[in-house]
Amino acid sequence: MAQLDGIELRHLRAFLAVVEAGTITGAAEDLRIAQPSLSQQISGLERRVGVKLFHRNARGVRLTPAGDALAAAARKAFSVLSDGLDAARSVLVEVVVGLCSGVPGELLHRLRAEIDGEVRFEPADSAAQPGLLRAGALDFGVVRLPVPLEGLEITVLVEQPLGVVVHLSHPLAGVSTVDWNSLEGQRLLWFSEDRAPGYANAVLEHAASAGWNPVLHRAPAGHTLFTYELSSQRDLVALRPSADDSELVWIPFAQNPPVERLALIRKGFAE
Template sequence: MNGKRMRAGHRFCAHPGSTETGRRLELKQTGGDDIGIRQLRYFLAVVRAKTVSGAAQSLRISQPSLSQQILRLERTVGTTLFRRTSRGVELTSGGHAFLRGVEEIPEQLRSAIEAAVPRTAAWPVGVCSGTPASLIAGIDSEIVADWSEMCAGEEMPSLQFVPAHSREQPDLLRHGEIAMGLMRLPVTTTRLFLAVVADERLGVVLHESHPLCDRDVLAWADLRGQRLLWFDTEHAPGYAESVLRELDAVGWRPSLNVIDNRRHSLFIHSLRSARDLVALRPRSAVQGDRHLVWKEIADDAVPREQLALAAREGTDHAERLLRMARRNGWPIVE
């Protein structure tokens, strides 16, 4: 949401006479009935993304359309819900009060529908980028096996694995937009039940034409002068901060070449195009790719990648995840 678009009219405006005090937010007597679930979804998407452009992208609608929907919601509520910042938008005091009152509504409605129609059409499972296909297949099999054991003879809802960044999955779970989430640790775990399903050392990923491919193993010193193929840290801020801190501790402070790591073809092309560019991935992430070479780092101080399966505490999915964790020996995140 850049300045020019905002000045052109696609911005949030204060409702005449609105205030931003900490008092309890009250809807107009006639206005509350006009708020729909779609508007709440839009509002919650902006809260999660902290930018209108990011929320619009996740909702797959245009930014001007989303801005207009938020303006309509603000007029109905009777107060400004967001204020602009240098990095996007943030909730006003009225926005925080509104969030506390409505954030559970989508999940409550979904639960009511499931209670009325027990056989849900689908269970969406969020998957962070870079997750090995073999791990997704294994999670799929475990969920199916648990259903077969616990609900024998009943038709199981279909599983839908959908892309979702690690940063946004806790909110998606809390709002009931996904049933479970496969995310990169560490993440904020408030009201979430998590089990670690993959824990691997990182290694150096090279294109087959890279000069370092002739080494059996690599030391940190071998990577001096190499740039690191990286991702948008906002997608998994906890993981990014942890890895970069560990690299700093061993004396490697590479310049970062940031790309959209959801596109594997771009990942391979970037590595092929530069002789001073490497990536850090667990071995399982690149197995079977004939153009990429994985090299172990000969040091005890090597960052690890942990992937966890998560569900919202107190739900059937959390109970299901606990059973799966016990059967497979998956560590529980405290």
């Protein structure tokens, strides 16, 4: 590669411009540079190559055999480079998106369409995602708010009220709405708070402010177990934005429902 030392793309571009124009003056006009500057570039290229590239006469320039060989190689090099750039631009960059549990499928399709690149969703608890973003392990994160947002940008994607989810056999299954008083004596099917402590605290504090301080019944994560727990205990309810199971009923609050907010987070530009 030592023979390429000092030869830059601009030198070869200038050389081919002279070949196409047939004169230094015409090539300088095409390149929009001064003729003396272009002449210096061609002379410098000839010094670096070590041979004359043009025969010069009163009518312009004509390629020498060495120049003809270099012109063919330069055209090929520019063609290969152009193809390489097109290939590089066509490759989708992988974008890793952290994903908390229970995100609706339509939101995933929306994110895949809106994010440039080849999206790969990586399951991760809301509590862990800010740290993973700051460490560079994630490009984006989908979390349940609130989470610590120092140094992060946030876009709220979904804001929806929670309702009461019960099994079809539950005494509340036939009502059209619930109020907080009707939940008195009901236990709450709950998840491990360390997955989304901010969200867990916000929901429980909202319930407490409305007068309901339920006994928490914790169960392992999983849709099958979720439905099973609600079907086997008549004093057990859950708080969810929906109930995606034919055995379950979702009942809206008549007023003052807790709210779930799903957000897209990423590192701030200042980081």
